[in-house]
Amino acid sequence: MRRRITKTIQRQQATIDMNNNKIKTLKRNMDDSETQVSQLQSKLRKAQAELAEAEERADLAESSLSRAAGRNRAPLGESLGRSTFQETLEISRKMMKKKNK
Numbered sequence: 166m167r168r169r170i171t172k173t174i175q176r177q178q179a180t181i182d183m184n185n186n187k188i189k190t191l192k193r194n195m196d197d198s199e200t201q202v203s204q205l206q207s208k209l210r211k212a213q214a215e216l217a218e219a220e221e222r223a224d225l226a227e228s229s230l231s232r233a234a235g236r237n238r239a240p241l242g243e244s245l246g247r248s249t250f251q252e253t254l255e256i257s258r259k260m261m262k263k264k265n266k
Contacts, residue, residue, distance in 0.1 A: 229253045
């Protein structure tokens with residue numbers, strides 16, 4: 166009778182140890198997964214910010230192009246003003262400086 170109880174206790178202890186090891190492994194996996202999620206969220210936010218900046222530059226370029234097209238339709242003898250390309254280039258440089266600060 167005593168042997169049975171001892172064996173039962175040993176089996177239960179082995180099961181407990183095995184379950185504790187599984188829990189430790191699952192916790193480690195969960196921590197790793199949370200780290201990955203955090204890194205991916207950071208990359209997502211960075212990509213969204215870069216997209217917003219690219220869209221803003223595209224809008225500026227588009228409006229500069231529209232202004233240039235309007236200037237090209239001006240009658241001869243009127244001043245064409247500064248180059249649209251130069252304006253766009255200056256705006257892009259300013260935005261890049263802001264981004265790098």
